[in-house]
Amino acid sequence: ENWLADATRRVAQLQVVTHALKATHPDARGTSLFAPPETLPAHPAVGTHVLGDGAPRDVVGNAAALDVYKFLQTEHDGRSMLDRALAGEAAFAAALSDDPTQGQAWMEAFAGITRAGHDPASHTRAKQVYWLVGDDPTDDRGFHLLAPLYATSLAHAAFRAINEDRFSEVAKAARTARRERRYSAVESREYPKLAVQKFGGTKPQNISQLNSERRGGNYLLASLPPDWRSADVRAPLHTDSVFPLFGRRRPVRSAVNALLRFLRSEPKPNVATRRHRDELLAELTDALLVFAAELSALPPGWSAHADCRLVEAECLWLDPDRAAEDAEFAMRRAQVDWPREVRERFAAWLNAQLQGPLPVADPERRFWAERLEVEMDELEETLPHV
Structure with missing residues (x-):
């Protein structure tokens, strides 16, 4: 009884939602919404309404009160328990307390977890779109202000479905059958040019409960014109390392120069400095992972070409699909600690870019390698094939 009384007080710190605001920006303080599929219009476009019964529910608010949601x-x-509270079941109220008035009050408090604790409001850090509803675009009164929210329930359902199609044992067996030209009763599904957007950085729980379960990962499906042709990606032949090629990319040069300028300004050793340094370094590590993904998309086995002179660790890193066709390569990829060597080579390359203007040495090199290790580990948790 004591716990229930406390839970009905703390439940106000949580909100069950299907559309979350903080995915737009973690500091947004506006309204999130609970709009279950059955309450939404059944239009032909894909949306939360297609989820039906069993749609995943998300939770935003104080993570310290999540034990209340676990109870519900x-x-x-x-x-x-939440469904029963929302339905206003007399039996549920009676189970909460022998006092009918108390049981009804507690049930209503639990049901309130789906309602925002204030009047609907947007925020300066939220997405906002002015939509013309009148006839005169020069009349400010002829616009409605729309505030799109992130469809977190739909995103989570899509994330689970895509992971099932990519990483389940059934999906792996279907891909093997296709590769070996054998019949499979299950179709093999592919998601070309799939991207992952991370919400919340190192604290995905600050966005929402479901975002935390995904470790911040949210899939982005490619949305490209049918006749789109990306620039040809060429295999890095006639070189012993891809890092000089990586360093010649314009965004990479810009990120290195920004990091160099910041460190040369002798910033104060405080939290703000460390945060900004990590943001600049994250630009480089993100660019490196994108660069690696582009080379990994080349036809498997390019690293076996006679003109490929890359060190073994970079071949094992950048030509992962070769392992499916080359047993010896697969064995080396499983046994050699190539991620560590790749991180060390990246750190040595970055030190070389900063040396001269800055007195960087082994401590900095170890730090660059450690930051890349964090990024690679987070990516591997979301995309197990990496």
């Missing part, structure tokens, strides 16, 4: 997720006879 508890099921009895196939229905959760």
